[in-house]
Amino acid sequence: MKVIYLDNNATTKVAPEVLDVMLPYFSEYYGNPSSMHSFGGDVAAKIKEARVQVAKLIGAEPDEIIFTSCGTESDSSAIRAALEVAGPGKNHIMASRVEHPAIKSLYENLAKKGYRVTFVPVDGAGRLDVDYLYQYLSDDTALVSLMWANNETGVIFPIEEVSQRIKEKGIFFHTDAVQAVGKLPIDISRTGVDMLSLSGHKLHAPKGVGVLYIRKGTKFSPFMIGGHQEHGRRGGTENVASIIGLGKAAELAKQHVDANDYARIAKLRDKLETSLLERVTNSMVNGDTEHRLPNTTSIAFEYVEGEAILLMMNEHGICASSGSACTSGSLEPSHVLRAMGVPFTAAHGSIRFSLSRYSTEEEIDFVIEKMPPIIERLRELSPFWKQEAEQAKR
Amino acid sequence: MWEYTDKVKDHFLNPRNAGVMDDADGVGEVGSIACGDALTFYFKLDENGKIKDATFQTFGCASAIASSSALTEIVKGLTLEEAKNVTNDDIAEYLGGLPKEKMHCSVMGREALEKAIACHLNEPEKEVDGQIVCECFGVTDNEIERVVTENKLETIEDVTSYVKAGGGCEKCHDSIQEIIDKVHGIERLPRKLPLKLNTLQKIKLIEESLEKEINPTLKKDAGYLELLDVDGNRVLVKFRGTCASCSKSDFTLKHYVESRLRELVSPDLVVEEVQL
Structure with missing residues (x-):
């Protein structure tokens, strides 16, 4: 039976062009990008290229991109890092009521650990109650995390505008842009977003690879501690083939969005x-x-x-x-x-x-x-x- | 995706006896749209008082529709006395089993059947049978107790799978646990601890906890724990029975016993296994 796949917010098919660029990195080019020899160094060069491709898709600088294992890891890393660097007394965190479980469950977990959590309501059409958000910001607010677009309804939050307002108040801003990236033109440099999460398998790259964007100059504390990979911001040997695939997928997505x-x-x-x-x-x-x-x-x-x-x-x-x-x-x-x-x-x-x-x-x-x-x-x-x-x- | 048996799929895709029965001898309605599933069950009797025909209407998932369809097939040819003995398990079994999380669909079938029989016998509609425990889904203590007894349920999660109770705001979880404990005859010790225990009180409480709480749990695995000595906060024990030879005993058991004792007696306790 022919499959008619209309579940692309759950996951997407790996683009054939993406699979093509990945395959050699499972077989021939298996070097470790951290190695001193050129067999590994060549792989590192391809990862560097992928970093540029992903950065271009969201209007970021390549060194603002760190590769992770999935959207959830990106979300968890961002939130935990923000809380760690926020300093003492910053005990309040905010998100919307319609966040993905990667944020929602994490916040509920943090609430049990003593953080004060405010979930901002939406109206009947799923639009964010922006006034409510501003009203409940307080001196002890450490961070605001809002999804760019909702996975169930597709409703887009006004992230550009809201992130600027939050930034002006000196509060950390994270966005889960897993559903938005590749479907909307995004220029992160024109927003007040400090960190952004995206996921490979939502934009025709494979499952098991994600990205955390960290704005230059943002204080960060790594979640995965280990080697010097990703400039020490995410330890662990890179998922090489998938990262290279994600680079290609980002390039294709940019072409589609631009066209x-x-x-x-x-x-x-x-x-x-x-x-x-x-x-x-x-x-x-x-x-x-x-x-x-x-x-x-x-x-x-x-x-x-x-x-x-x-x-x-x-x-x-x-x-x-x-x-x-x-x-x-x-x-x-x-x-x-x-x-x-x-x-x-x-x-x-x-x-x-x-x-x-x-x-x-x-x-x-x-x-x-x-x-x-x-x-x-x-x-x-x-x-x-x-x-x-x-x-x-x- | 749920793992449904072929029989469930068949009864979902080709439901038997679907539809309204205008001249029914008994009608039973259960569930609501808010709850996510609802069933109206109809039956007609023949001259010998046996169920000649049964039909249903169901709002709900695949297993709710399949359970309703199965119910109508099961009861055909039964007398009302016989039909009264149909359990939710009969329905699930007829379908070759249901995923545990979907057992409430079979319970819904049994409830609709009971209501339809009561309707035929002109028994007054029971107002609410017992005290509401789960306010989200309107489930009473008697309903929970019945489903725990009949299906030998052991956890809150099981209860949620069978009658939905506890699946909403979760505020009723303690009350559900109490009902489960009552059915299984487990006596829990009061949670409030005296602020400062003297050594004698401490030993007594540890003994009591072992006897009433910890050993009954361990005995499921045919082992038990013997208290050898209490030295300050050190609790010296010896595992007996299967526990003693089980490789898990080292970590799992010690961890379990220690955390229970810390909860029930004093947070400073350390459990040590004595090798004799």
């Missing part, structure tokens, strides 16, 4: 969204459609449950995700949808479609054709659907 290729993806996304809303009654989009990633839509189908929808889609080879409780093993719908106040009737039946530059119009047409009967079938099984239909008739 505005994402306008094409947004058009496909919009076609999917409007067609499904037209064809399926009692469906709606979760989140702000104006400030949103070009590849993401979260659609709520009322009175049906997300896991059941996904498994029926799976029968057609269509891959997506759900904010429903049942898919995660937890019993409550996603914290993102709950923070937005999405009603239960809709939250349990929310499906996220996330496209990539490899998504085609034929695939979108196929999904548009297959989705309505799936929802209809599950609604026929649902005791609430009949009640709703009867009420609508009256």
